[in-house]
Amino acid sequence: xxxxxxxxxxxxxxxxxxxxxxxxxxxxxxxxxxxxxxxxxxxxxxxxxxxxxxxxxxxxxxxxxxxxxxxxxxxxxxxxxxxxxxxxxxxxxxxxxxxxxxxxxxxxxxxxxxxxxxxxxxxxxxxxxxxxxxxxxxxxxxxxxxxxxxxxxxxxxxxxxxxxxxxxxxxxxxxxxxxxxxxxxxxxxxxxxxxx
Amino acid sequence: xxxxxxxxxxxxxxxxxxxxxxxxxxxxxxxxxxxxxxxxxxxxxxxxxxxxxxxxxxxxxxxxxxxxxxxxxxxxxxxxxxxxxxxxxxxxxxxxxxxxxxxxxxxxxxxxxxxxxxxxxxxxxxxxxxxxxxxxxxxxxxxxxxxxxxxxxxxxxxxxxxxxxxxxxxxxxxxxxxxxxxxxxxxxxxxxxxxx
DNA sequence: GAAACAATGTGGACACTGCCAACATTATAG
DNA sequence: CTATAATGTTGGCAGTGTCCACATTGTTTC
Numbered sequence: 001x002x003x004x005x006x007x008x009x010x011x012x013x014x015x016x017x018x019x020x021x022x023x024x025x026x027x028x029x030x031x032x033x034x035x036x037x038x039x040x041x042x043x044x045x046x047x048x049x050x051x052x053x054x055x056x057x058x059x060x061x062x063x064x065x066x067x068x069x070x071x072x073x074x075x076x077x078x079x080x081x082x083x084x085x086x087x088x089x090x091x092x093x094x095x096x097x098x099x100x101x102x103x104x105x106x107x108x109x110x111x112x113x114x115x116x117x118x119x120x121x122x123x124x125x126x127x128x129x130x131x132x133x134x135x136x137x138x139x140x141x142x143x144x145x146x147x148x149x150x151x152x153x154x155x156x157x158x159x160x161x162x163x164x165x166x167x168x169x170x171x172x173x174x175x176x177x178x179x180x181x182x183x184x185x186x187x188x189x190x191x192x193x194x195x196x
Numbered sequence: 197x198x199x200x201x202x203x204x205x206x207x208x209x210x211x212x213x214x215x216x217x218x219x220x221x222x223x224x225x226x227x228x229x230x231x232x233x234x235x236x237x238x239x240x241x242x243x244x245x246x247x248x249x250x251x252x253x254x255x256x257x258x259x260x261x262x263x264x265x266x267x268x269x270x271x272x273x274x275x276x277x278x279x280x281x282x283x284x285x286x287x288x289x290x291x292x293x294x295x296x297x298x299x300x301x302x303x304x305x306x307x308x309x310x311x312x313x314x315x316x317x318x319x320x321x322x323x324x325x326x327x328x329x330x331x332x333x334x335x336x337x338x339x340x341x342x343x344x345x346x347x348x349x350x351x352x353x354x355x356x357x358x359x360x361x362x363x364x365x366x367x368x369x370x371x372x373x374x375x376x377x378x379x380x381x382x383x384x385x386x387x388x389x390x391x392x
Numbered sequence: 393g394a395a396a397c398a399a400t401g402t403g404g405a406c407a408c409t410g411c412c413a414a415c416a417t418t419a420t421a422g
Numbered sequence: 423c424t425a426t427a428a429t430g431t432t433g434g435c436a437g438t439g440t441c442c443a444c445a446t447t448g449t450t451t452c
Contacts, residue, residue, distance in 0.1 A: 201418090203417080203418060203419080228408090228409070228410090229409080229410065229411090230408080230409065230410080240409095240410090241411085241412090244410095244411075244412090249410075249411075250410065250411090
């Protein structure tokens with residue numbers, strides 16, 4: 001009889017996954033370290049061997065989310081040829097990610113301040129932003145966006161898709177399907193570059 | 197010697213105010229009912245005479261925030277004559293409010309789901325949105341914005357200012373002063389209606 | 393292979409939380 | 423003036439995050 005062994009084996013991954021599920025079910029506020037430990041079938045103190053504290057676990061979830069977000073944005077961009085289309089599609093991918101992984105998205109941007117010191121978190125989030133900046137710069141160089149302050153334009157684009165994503169996750173839009181949601185996002189993104 | 201009387205007198209207001217201050221200092225996560233009670237110089241159970249539970253207090257803070265936001269948007273709009281200028285200025289006021297009252301803004305939009313049932317909260321938040329919709333409709337009627345789905349345009353405008361506000365509050369912008377912050381907001385808002 | 397050591401998991405404790413119940417004090421209505 | 427409602431207090435309970443000491447298992451070194 002192979003009773004449950006003393007060592008879990010993949011506890012770190014199990015905790016990350018369990019945390020995401022717990023947040024999905026109970027909301028990020030009611031999220032509990034002990035509950036996550038319970039789900040992993042492990043004592044209430046085992047998580048401390050893998051994460052300094054609760055914030056560290058959340059920071060890890062957030063970092064994981066940023067990596068997936070970056071990947072989704074790049075994949076969406078790679079399917080296009082024109083720089084401006086790359087930008088638009090990666091913006092759509094941003095919104096789609098938020099809708100697809102609302103728990104990650106919430107933790108990524110509403111994480112306690114302490115998390116934002118975590119180097120893994122910082123690096124992963126900057127990489128996502130850099131992806132956006134590159135698409136903007138390319139669009140400018142190809143003359144599909146007005147030249148000028150690239151950073152300012154990037155923050156503008158980020159603001160728009162972030163706002164859509166936030167309001168969507170918060171359930172403040174009247175759309176009932178993800179398709180309707182993304183259709184609106186496309187409208188907004190197109191509208192935002194109409195002057196171009 | 198007028199020792200502290202048994203009844204506080206304005207406990208409800210004191211709790212609301214104390215909650216805002218506590219959130220400002222400790223963050224909305226570390227926010228504690230007992231701590232708020234302590235600051236009001238009252239026992240840990242007194243708040244329950246004024247708010248059903250912790251969520252109800254937060255919902256009240258959020259509702260208060262929505263009322264102030266609505267007022268700020270209307271005042272900003274009233275100073276303009278053209279409908280489109282009213283819209284733009286109220287958008288700026290949205291961002292300015294978030295920067296001025298980050299605790300309120302956070303509670304308003306990241307509140308636990310339970311709060312969103314509170315009728316006071318629901319009404320106050322709809323009123324804020326209606327203000328925006330009206331400015332959009334007027335701009336369309338005056339031909340300063342393309343005709344078409346008014347709701348869709350309103351959600352677009354809301355998404356933009358909300359995204360700016362959220363990212364600003366989360367400290368994700370490189371601006372060091374509120375003035376620089378608002379200058380960027382103005383740029384973004386102008387840019388978003390360039391096609392008009 | 394055994395012994396030392398590091399990694400990982402456990403149980404118990406502490407201060408703290410949100411909330412419930414019972415009781416105390418004060419204001420107000422009849 | 424007295425019943426009753428409104429408001430505040432003390433005490434308690436289960437549950438939380440985190441610290442500590444200890445148990446078990448992997449890994450390295452001779």
